[in-house]
Amino acid sequence: xxxxxxxxxxxGTNYEANKIYNLCTSCGKxxxxxxxxxxxxETLTKESLKHRVSSLWxxxxxxxxxxxxxxxxxxxxxxxxxxxxxxxxxxxxxxxxIKDESPNPTGSFKARGQTTAISMAKELGVTKLAIPTAGxxxxxxxxxxxxxGIPAFVFMPRDTPAANRIECQQLGAEVTLIDGLITxxxxxxxxxxxxxxxxxxxxxxxxxxxxxxxxxxxxxxxxFNWALPDVILYPTGGGTGLVGMWKAFDEMEAxxxxxxxxxxxxxxQAAGCAPIVRAFDNGWDExxxxxxxxxxxxxxxxxxxxxxxxxxxxxxxxxxxAISVTDEEMIADTKVVGAAEGLFCAPEGAxxxxxxxxxxxxxxxxxxxxxxxxxxxxxxKYLEAYSL
Ligand SMILES: *Cc1c(COP(=O)(O)O)cnc(C)c1O
Ligand SMILES: [Zn+2]
Numbered sequence: 001x002x003x004x005x006x007x008x009x010x011x012g013t014n015y016e017a018n019k020i021y022n023l024c025t026s027c028g029k030x031x032x033x034x035x036x037x038x039x040x041x042e043t044l045t046k047e048s049l050k051h052r053v054s055s056l057w058x059x060x061x062x063x064x065x066x067x068x069x070x071x072x073x074x075x076x077x078x079x080x081x082x083x084x085x086x087x088x089x090x091x092x093x094x095x096x097x098i099k100d101e102s103p104n105p106t107g108s109f110k111a112r113g114q115t116t117a118i119s120m121a122k123e124l125g126v127t128k129l130a131i132p133t134a135g136x137x138x139x140x141x142x143x144x145x146x147x148x149g150i151p152a153f154v155f156m157p158r159d160t161p162a163a164n165r166i167e168c169q170q171l172g173a174e175v176t177l178i179d180g181l182i183t184x185x186x187x188x189x190x191x192x193x194x195x196x197x198x199x200x201x202x203x204x205x206x207x208x209x210x211x212x213x214x215x216x217x218x219x220x221x222x223x224f225n226w227a228l229p230d231v232i233l234y235p236t237g238g239g240t241g242l243v244g245m246w247k248a249f250d251e252m253e254a255x256x257x258x259x260x261x262x263x264x265x266x267x268x269q270a271a272g273c274a275p276i277v278r279a280f281d282n283g284w285d286e287x288x289x290x291x292x293x294x295x296x297x298x299x300x301x302x303x304x305x306x307x308x309x310x311x312x313x314x315x316x317x318x319x320x321x322a323i324s325v326t327d328e329e330m331i332a333d334t335k336v337v338g339a340a341e342g343l344f345c346a347p348e349g350a351x352x353x354x355x356x357x358x359x360x361x362x363x364x365x366x367x368x369x370x371x372x373x374x375x376x377x378x379x380x381k382y383l384e385a386y387s388l
Contacts, residue, residue: 113209217248349375
């Protein structure tokens with residue numbers, strides 16, 4: 001509702017609302033959805049939220065889709081914010097929280113992006129969907145495409161965890177396995193999409209996935225009673241969630257819900273695929289492709305992110321940073337988090353705790369800080385990684 005136009009994140013070119021877009025046609029960078037926030041704030045009030053649905057669609061006014069009947073929802077979002085008291089006590093951080101995204105449909109927060117992307121695809125009359133995926137995005141896309149009745153074509157690396165492949169197939173998608181990485185899958189979709197009539201739902205290459213992911217920022221604010229946390233650790237692949245939450249903070253400020261204060265944002269990556277960490281450490285504005293990318297945290301196996309320049313800007317503006325952890329560290333910490341909190345994390349989620357320990361050692365965080373770790377998915381989808 002209340003979308004006014006789309007705007008390029010790099011060159012600022014404006015685009016008319018309610019048309020099918022991928023990237024900016026003048027500079028090739030991602031497009032962001034802009035709203036009439038004054039209008040949205042007339043009905044979307046803190047008070048009104050007390051009576052809204054228990055899904056991310058509770059923030060209806062600041063989400064795209066004109067006609068409600070086009071919304072494709074499986075109950076995504078509005079996930080628990082857990083006060084991780086036992087885990088926090090182990091590292092003497094009494095204000096440690098975990099935003100647990102594992103209860104989402106298809107077991108990861110990718111459902112958030114797909115509910116908005118597929119709803120918009122339905123509204124705009126898209127007839128075939130294609131996606132390159134490192135794992136969870138394919139499952140979520142297959143689920144929402146099935147619920148929308150739109151055929152789905154999924155391209156994933158041959159060594160993607162079996163759970164991801166089987167899930168897509170059982171949700172009715174046509175799965176193609178590629179010898180290579182997600183970037184190779186993306187190239188294959190790019191090469192064939194025109195002839196096949198596919199709409200490409202790659203992250204940040206269409207404008208609406210980020211709109212679903214940004215609701216994590218709205219939820220954090222609402223669950224913390226409109227005071228944002230001090231520190232956020234986010235396991236970063238394409239960076240949609242990081243960019244989305246930052247956008248949500250700005251929108252909430254424009255609606256008068258929060259002040260100018262922002263959390264320090266930290267990007268957590270795998271040592272075997274850390275393009276953002278490398279770029280941050282070197283002071284670069286963009287993150288070149290990371291060679292020979294490898295990690296069992298498939299959501300982090302993104303060697304080149306199209307939203308790199310936006311992420312790096314957010315990390316620096318917020319006074320945050322970027323940290324890499326090894327697969328061994330995240331696998332070991334899955335059990336630490338699991339045994340303390342009763343939560344079987346995805347390795348991407350456990351990686352945030354590994355990174356937090358490094359930040360503690362470097363005195364980057366202190367006991368007064370309210371800290372949020374994102375557990376972005378369920379460990380059940382990564383059994384191969386845990387049976388080594
Ligand atoms: C995709 C994914 C990520 C990375 O998310 P981005 O918003 O693309 O950076 C992290 N964890 C899991 C489990 C994922 O599936
Ligand atoms: Zn542009």
